[in-house]
Structures are given as structure tokens and as C-alpha cells.
Amino acid sequence: WLDEKLTGIFRGELVVIxxxxxxxKTTFATNxxxxxxxxxxxxxxxxxxxxxxxxxxxxxxxxNSYRKEKNQKFYTWNQFIRxxxxxxxxxELHHKAREELKNDNIEFYAAEDTMTVEKLEAVIxxxxxxxVELFLIDHLHYFDxxxxxxxxxxxxxxxxxxxxxxxxxxxxxxxxxxxxxxLN
Numbered sequence: 001w002l003d004e005k006l007t008g009i010f011r012g013e014l015v016v017i018x019x020x021x022x023x024x025k026t027t028f029a030t031n032x033x034x035x036x037x038x039x040x041x042x043x044x045x046x047x048x049x050x051x052x053x054x055x056x057x058x059x060x061x062x063x064n065s066y067r068k069e070k071n072q073k074f075y076t077w078n079q080f081i082r083x084x085x086x087x088x089x090x091x092e093l094h095h096k097a098r099e100e101l102k103n104d105n106i107e108f109y110a111a112e113d114t115m116t117v118e119k120l121e122a123v124i125x126x127x128x129x130x131x132v133e134l135f136l137i138d139h140l141h142y143f144d145x146x147x148x149x150x151x152x153x154x155x156x157x158x159x160x161x162x163x164x165x166x167x168x169x170x171x172x173x174x175x176x177x178x179x180x181x182x183l184n
Contacts, residue, residue, distance in 0.1 A: 014167045018178040025177045027061060029136050032175060037105040041132040045109045045120070056081065062097035063090070107132070117162040128170040136175045137163070 017025050033042045060081075064074040079085050109123060124135060167174050 014164050014174045014176060016176050016178055021179065025179070026057075026138055029138065029175045029177055030058060033106065033134065033136050034101075034103070036134050037103045039105075040134060041105050041107070041127075041130070042134045042136070043107050043109065043123075043127050043132045045115070045123075045135070045137045047115055047138055058101055059094070059097050062101055063093045066093050066096065117159050121162060121166050124166050124170060124172055124174075128172050132172070134173045134175070136177070138177045 017029055019025050030044075033044060036042055060075075060077060063080075067074055075085050075090065107127075120137070127135070163174060163176060166172065
């Protein structure tokens with residue numbers, strides 16, 4: 001997905017991105033989404049973070065990417081989230097990052113309660129019909145994994161089978177983030 005040469009290879013695939021906490025799974029997947037959103041509609045199920053926090057993370061990483069280009073020290077997350085950065089360069093970088101991150105090809109799911117595979121299926125089918133090509137589901141363990149008489153393992157298997165079935169039926173490209181420790 002990162003350039004035109006790779007686009008055809010991943011058409012209609014389910015890609016699982018897994019790892020432990022803090023390994024950059026969401027950052028990696030979000031970068032894929034933003035690169036693809038230059039040419040196609042994308043949809044993010046931000047299940048781990050509230051949307052305002054997800055947006056804050058995107059802004060934080062974008063601002064620090066500019067500082068990295070200049071070999072400057074990164075602003076700390078605590079300074080950023082507490083709005084304690086007061087230098088003039090920060091205000092310029094903040095404005096530049098907000099403008100650059102604007103993208104009408106990216107839409108977010110507003111999770112009001114626990115995600116279920118039934119809700120996911122309905123949204124993906126609707127969005128594919130509206131022209132969305134790439135989906136990010138961030139993280140698998142935020143689905144309702146304590147349903148009925150099913151074991152956690154059986155329900156995870158059901159979710160994975162359902163996601164793959166949705167992908168096969170719709171042709172959607174789906175990135176699924178899995179936090180290994182929280183799923184055991």
C-alpha cells in the first residue's frame with residue numbers, strides 16, 4: 001500500500017499487525033492509512049482510544065516528525081498532552097501538522113459502546129458500498145469478548161472468521177491490530 005507497485009499485491013487482504021504494548025502497532029497502521037488516504041477512502045475503528053485522544057496522538061507524532069527532520073529533540077508526550085509547550089516553533093509546527101493531517105478520505109467510527117462483530121459487519125458493508133477501500137481495526141481485544149457461553153478463545157476465533165468472511169465477501173482491505181498480551 002505504500003506505493004503504486006505494492007497496491008495490487010494487497011488488494012482484498014486481511015493483514016494482522018500484532019505485538020506487545022508500546023511497539024508501534026497503531027503508529028505503523030495509521031501511517032499506512034494516511035499514505036493510502038492520498039488516493040482512496042479509508043475508515044478507522046479507533047476502539048482503543050477515544051477519538052480526541054487518537055487525534056492527539058496523530059498530531060503529536062506529526063509534530064515530532066518535523067522535529068526529527070531537523071535533528072531536534074522530541075517534545076515529550078506529557079508536555080504535549082498538558083499543553084505545556086510554549087515556544088514559537090511549536091505553535092507553527094502545531095498549525096502545520098493540523099493542516100497536513102486534514103484528509104476528507106479518512107473517516108472514524110464513533111464507538112458509543114462495546115464493539116460487536118455484528119456492528120463491525122454492518123459498518124464495513126455500508127462503507128464498502130460508499131467506496132471505502134481500506135479499514136483499520138484498532139484493537140481486536142476491544143470487541144465484546146465475554147459473550148454468552150463462549151470461551152474467550154472461541155469468541156476470538158468467531159471474530160477472526162467473521163472479519164475474514166467480511167473481507168472475502170466485500171473485497172475490503174482490512175488492517176487488524178492485535179495486542180498479544182491482552183488476548184493471551
